[in-house]
Amino acid sequence: MRGLSVRDVWRSVAIALLLVAAILLPIGQKNYIIYVLTSWLIFTIAAMGLNLTLGYAGQISLAQASFMAIGAYVTALLTLAGWHWLAALPPALIISFVVGLILGYPALRVKGHFLAFVTLAFNTLVFLVLRNEDWLTGGTYGLSGMPRPDFGLFSTDKHLPFYYFTLGITVIAALALWGIVRSPWGRAFKALRENPVRAESLGVDTRRVTLLAFAIGSVYGGLAGALITPLVQFIEPGSFGLAHSLRILLMVVVGGAGYFFGPFIGAAVVILLPEVLRFTEGYYLIIYSALVIVMLVFVPSGLIGVWGRLKAKVWPKQQVRTDMAEGAGLQ
Amino acid sequence: MTRSHRYRSLLLAVSIAVPAALGTAQAADTVKLGLVAELSGAGAPAGTNWRDGAKLAVAEVNAAGGILGKKVEMPEYDTQTDPQVSRALVQKAIDEGVIAIIGTVYSGSTMVNMLVAKQNSIPQFVGSEAPAIVEKGNPFVYRTSSGAQKGVPALTPYFKDTLKAKKVGVAWVNNEFGKGGRNVFIAEMKKAGIDVVVDAASEQAQTDYAADVAKIKSANPDAVFVYMNQEESARFLIEAKKQALPMPLVGEVTLTEAKVIELAGNAADGAIAHVGVTATATEVPGIAAFAKSFEDTFKRKPTHDAIKGYVGVWATKYVTDKVGKVDGEAFAKTMHGLCLKAADHPKILLDTCWDDRGEMSRPSFMVQVKGGSPVVIGTVPAN
Amino acid sequence: MSQFLQVFLSGLATGAVYALVAIGFTLVWQAAQTVNFAQGEFVMVPAFFVLIGMHWLGLSFWVALLFGFAVSIVVLGLLFKKLIVEPILPHGGITLIIATMALGILLKESAKEFYGAEAQPFPAMFPGDQIDVFGAAVSLRDLLNLVISLGIVILLTLFLNRTRTGRCMQATAQNPGVAEILGVDVKRMVLYTFLINAALAALASFLITPVYLAKFSNGETLGLIAFIAAIVGGFNQIRGALVGGLLIGVLDNLTATYVTAQYRAALPLVLLIVIILVRPQGIMGTSEGRAV
Known part of the structure; x- marks a missing residue:
């Protein structure tokens, strides 16, 4: 653990600077920009969860959007029934966790990418249920009019306070994940990612660890959904389709799977880049998708990996510690 | 740290700068x-x-001196x-200083984004037909075609009196458009x-x-109500012909559109539909002129949605000029209970009225596909 | 009875086209251990190549069909392999999966921007003459869809088992390292797989578009159904993809007719989950990963 204290100082400074930037960014901006920034934070949370499943535990999940749906619908139904958002949050998270366990358990019994297949089917099934069971979910018309949380002195009705509210939740979620990744469980995840066979021989119950990673990842999906509900104040099944799960997967890979700060960058690219390109009107999605392909050809380990590569060039002798890779983007 | 930070800031800076630049490009x-x-x-x-319908109208409006000159x-x-996304974009458009919103077409989107236009008192012309849109007490939302709760009931006399149907079937596409029409239809049939x-x-x-x-x-019903989007309608008609479905197929708007006929070929023959305003009704001079310039500009036939976009822009011009200034509240006051006669406002195409909720009414047509082209077989008065 | 026969036979004909697309999934899986999420778009695009040939270049239908087939093989086979698969594959299957997703958006948006958002009619290769099969209306086209798909599966299996190139391709699929040592030109074999995949996608496109119509968004539904068919049948077997495709085509129609129309799309998904629980290698699959 040589030099760790220096790292820690750097890390704290970096995080503080990022936080200040995140606090200053929306000030003086128009509503639309604040809205886009808020959705960037929310999708970052969803991508953080998937990053745990994919980047740390090495399993592809194609159902992150459906966990967002679970979080969003539970929160919506409860807040519409008069619950405070804070009271509606725990049920939303617990249901996401339990569904994650139930879904992951059978898929992870077998080796291979069966979790990907099962989650793909699950995502579409959730869409069908949300659409068809209109007595509960409002069907294709969705649910609307969900209130934004009010904390007495601090009401999130306006866009800017809601941004700060989301930022606060994002910071808490990131800290929690930081704790998980550094806990004994988290080290088990990493051992698993680096060498499943060795991990197993060292007594790590790979299946249980993977299942847990998936279920916790699902909770982050549920949390993102619980934030979407008050942000948009309208939810409908189409917003949680398979395409959105793939979009979250894209965020994780573009940002850098397995890097702690990858999701922040990945979500920024996926949410903000199309906005930047909108001035090209009809062509913006064409340019955007072409850019993503080019990015994957040249920076396959994600944008955050760019730094790692540069560093390796500048200080080629420094030993690369892959187990610390999640912090590489902060150096 | 600086690297990723800088990269992110750059992205953010650009994303902020671009809309800002677009905003400042707006001249007085x-x-x-x-x-x-x-x-x-x-x-x-x-x-x-x-x-494209709206674009055509903007070109014409500019040729005619623009809005308020x-x-x-x-x-x-x-x-x-x-x-x-639609909700965010209505916000963005308003941030960038638009005087009216033209859109959206899908009801699911309109239901959400109309709240934003309402908060900002910005008039909004929509192409959506879901009944609920005008039932929310939003004074700033106006239709460009009649809602399903007016369009579908206009068909009831046709089923009851013309076809003398005792039992009917309904084939619908399971999205927010199809389900809305299907629910109104089933309620209407129950009443009848x-x-x-x-x-x-x-x-x-x-x-x-x-x-x-x-x-x-x-x-084996006496008639079938078909309520689907374009290519779904065409696929349904093709299969219906294959299995030789014997009863009349009746739709609302989409079923007899030029595009559906093009896609379904001779399988579309005999299909009947009630249409609000159709490019087929070429005996109406405004519609004939619109259809021609649309085809000249875009090299394809206009659909119902193109006409709606066109009407939306022209209505914005007529009403803003009538108000004499850019003022959402005054616009809303003028719109409610407004009737525009095609004789005085030719580009509105047909005599059109909006009620105090933004619902639109105007004469409509019954159309049947005969020999590969839609033919007007009757006119339905405004309801 | 005639109703059952009607939906059963129609389901088989549609399922046969799903099968062609599903075979593409299994081939790419074997060659690159990845899933091509643009596979649906690979079926959407060839029809547009043909339309471009007919309407922009003024070719006759059959010439345009050949033109579309050739362009598809170059673009969706050769270029896809060289420009996307080759540079990204060494960095892992997941990165490539993401790249194919982006490619799907690229193809879809390009078709929409350059050819319009509305569906286009597409001429049929075969006449739609009706045949009455015990009261069920079946078109000649349906029967030919079925015959062609079966024929392709038989030919492909023969090619892989009976020819030298085919056996080299199998060896590559099973163990690229060993195949290389044994003197197999692994790169070339992988390229062949991608060319065959493009050819199958083009063929599926020409068979299904006359009914399904040419539209930029076609790939979304087709790709998903074929992917499910491939998993259900067994991801590592060509005949598995055939069985999966036919099964899903028929089950979809039977569910819609006799059980529930609103949840018709759910049955294949439930089937998929059940199969993974009971028989993870798929109906026709073998548990030993990668035999062709």
Whole structure:
């Protein structure tokens, strides 16, 4: 653990600077920009969860959007029934966790990418249920009019306070994940990612660890959904389709799977880049998708990996510690 | 740290700078209309037609001196057929200083984004037909065609008196558009004392309609109400012909559109539909002129959605000029209970009225496909 | 009875086209251990190549069909392999999966921007003459869809088992390292797989578009159904993809007719989950990963 204290100082400074930037960014901006920034934070949370499943535990999940749906619908139904958002949050998270366990358990019994297949089917099934069971979910018309949380002195009705509210939740979620990744469980995840066979021989119950990673990842999906509900104040099944799960997967890979700060960058690219390109009107999605392909050809380990590569060039002798890779983007 | 930080800041800076630059490009002698529509995703066929109809109208309005004597610009905002995005984009358009929103077409999107236009007192012309849109007490939302709760009931006398149907079937696409129409239809049939003997839901972008048609065939209703989007309508008609479905197929708007006929070929022959305003009604001079310049400009036939977009822009011009200034509240006051006569306002195409909720009424037509082209077989008075 | 026969036979005909697309999934899986999420778009695009040939270049239908087939093989086979698969594959299957997703958006948006968002009619290769099979209306086209798909599966299996190139391709699929040592030109074999995949996608496109119509968003539904068919049948077997495709085509129609129309899309998904629980290698699959 040589030099760790220096790292820690750097890390704290970096995080503080990022936080200040995140606090200053929306000030003086128009509503639309604040809205886009808020959705960037929310999708970052969803991508953080998937990053745990994919980047740390090495399993592809194609159902992150459906966990967002679970979080969003539970929160919506409860807040519409008069619950405070804070009271509606725990049920939303617990249901996401339990569904994650139930879904992951059978898929992870077998080796291979069966979790990907099962989650793909699950995502579409959730869409069908949300659409068809209109007595509960409002069907294709969705649910609307969900209130934004009010904390007495601090009401999130306006866009800017809601941004700060989301930022606060994002910071808490990131800290929690930081704790998980550094806990004994988290080290088990990493051992698993680096060498499943060795991990197993060292007594790590790979299946249980993977299942847990998936279920916790699902909770982050549920949390993102619980934030979407008050942000948009309208939810409908189409917003949680398979395409959105793939979009979250894209965020994780573009940002850098397995890097702690990858999701922040990945979500920024996926949410903000199309906005930047909108001035090209009809062509913006064409340019955007072409850019993503080019990015994957040249920076396959994600944008955050760019730094790692540069560093390796500048200080080629420094030993690369892959187990610390999640912090590489902060150096 | 600086690297990733800088990269992110750069992205953010650019994303902020670009809209800001667009905003400042607005000169004092122009007015802006925000075209918010489904330009990609599942709604793209409707949204791009809506846009092109509106574009044509903007060109004509500018040739005729613009709005309040100012040149009209119409920036486009693609919702990707996502209601959440559409809501954000209506916000963005308003941030950028548009005086009216033109869009959206899909009801699911309109239901969400109309709240934003309402908060900002910005008039909004929509192409959506879901009944609920005008039932929310929003004074700033106006239709460009009659809602399903007016359009579908106009068909009831046709089923009851003309076809003398005792039992009917309904085939619908299971999205927010199809379900809305289907619910109104079933309620109407109940009121008219007609049995609905088969209720066939199909998926958007479904490949195989054999099961839907076979189910209808064995239930053997006297007539079938078909309520689907364009290419789904065409696929359904093709399968219906294959299985030789004997009863009349009646639709609302889409079923007899030029595009559906082009796609379904001779399988469309005999299909009947009630249409609000149709490019086929060429005996109306405004419509004939519109259809011609649309085809000249875009090299394809206009759809119902194109006409709606066109009417939306022209209505914005007529009413803003009537008000004499840019003022959302005054606009809303003028719109409610307004009737525009085609004789005085030719580009509105037909005599059109809006009630105090923004619902539109105007004469409509019954159309049947004969020999590969839609023919007007009757006129339905405004209801 | 005639109703059952009607939906059963129609389902088989549609399922046969799903099968062609599903075979593409299994081939790419074997060659690159990845899933091509643009596979649906690979079926959407060839029809547009043909339309471009007919309407922009003024070719006759059959010439345009050949033109579309050739362009598809170059663009969706050769270029896809060289420009996307080759540079990204060494960095892992997941990165490539993401790249194919982006490619799907690229193809879809390009078709929409350059050819319009509305569906286009597409001429049929075969006449739609009706045949009455015990009261069920079946078109000649349906029967030919079925015959062609079966024929392709038989030919492909023969090619892989009976020819030298085919056996080299199998060896590559099973163990690229060993195949290389044994003197197999692994790169070339992988390229062949991608060319065959493009050819199958083009063929599926020409068979299904006359009914399904040419539209930029076609790939979304087709790709998903074929992917499910491939998993259900067994991801590592060509005949598995055939069985999966036919099964899903028929089950979809039977569910819609006899059980529930609103949940018709759910049955294949439930089937998929059940199969993974009971028989993870798929109906026709073998548990030993990668035999062709």
